[in-house]
Amino acid sequence: MKSRKIYLYNDNCSLNLSKLKAFIENTFKRPVIIKRIKNAVVTKGLLLDFIKTKKNIPEAKNSYPIIITKRLFATFDTFDKRIHLRSSLCSYPSIISLSGIVEAPAKPREYYLAKQSLSSTGLWEFEEPKIKEKLRGRFIDYDDKRILEILKGLVSQAIFFYLTGEPFCKVKKCRLYNAHWQEDLIYSQIKSGKFCAKHSKIL
Numbered sequence: 001m002k003s004r005k006i007y008l009y010n011d012n013c014s015l016n017l018s019k020l021k022a023f024i025e026n027t028f029k030r031p032v033i034i035k036r037i038k039n040a041v042v043t044k045g046l047l048l049d050f051i052k053t054k055k056n057i058p059e060a061k062n063s064y065p066i067i068i069t070k071r072l073f074a075t076f077d078t079f080d081k082r083i084h085l086r087s088s089l090c091s092y093p094s095i096i097s098l099s100g101i102v103e104a105p106a107k108p109r110e111y112y113l114a115k116q117s118l119s120s121t122g123l124w125e126f127e128e129p130k131i132k133e134k135l136r137g138r139f140i141d142y143d144d145k146r147i148l149e150i151l152k153g154l155v156s157q158a159i160f161f162y163l164t165g166e167p168f169c170k171v172k173k174c175r176l177y178n179a180h181w182q183e184d185l186i187y188s189q190i191k192s193g194k195f196c197a198k199h200s201k202i203l
């Protein structure tokens with residue numbers, strides 16, 4: 001198991017993953033190989049087709065494969081019987097979506113309240129940029145420079161899943177915190193940007 005390498009698959013992303021590679025190698029002391037790949041993540045509508053996606057990752061058996069994709073995807077939750085947008089999925093392969101980082105965790109409540117009150121008036125498309133400007137810093141938007149920091153945490157969660165079976169941590173200041181709100185995500189990955197005492201010790 002110890003000899004397994006981490007493969008980072010860059011699926012249609014313009015992002016340079018070399019800093020992410022350096023972070024993983026420093027943190028987990030394991031070699032990381034970056035591979036470019038096209039259209040690896042397959043969806044039906046928004047719903048992830050995991051079987052087809054897995055088939056696109058040939059080395060999945062002998063490595064820890066992590067796909068970083070632009071594609072937005074959702075999974076079906078058998079518990080609440082609903083489809084949920086995802087920023088990441090820990091599995092073989094693990095999948096992290098850049099669009100999912102923007103779309104899946106909830107934005108501040110003010111954003112949805114404004115959207116709700118303005119949608120019926122037809123003014124939302126004019127007002128949305130103003131609301132976004134007002135809430136700037138409290139959520140991640142497309143092409144946000146902070147996405148790299150967020151990726152460090154989501155990739156760490158995938159690697160902890162491979163190494164220990166448990167990707168998440170309950171401590172909010174830990175990079176393994178499973179954030180459902182953008183503000184929590186920013187807190188865990190940027191304001192804190194560290195691992196808790198327990199996970200630092202494991203590392």
Ligand SMILES: [Zn+2]
Pocket residue numbers: 169170171174175176195196197198199
């Ligand atoms: Zn932790």
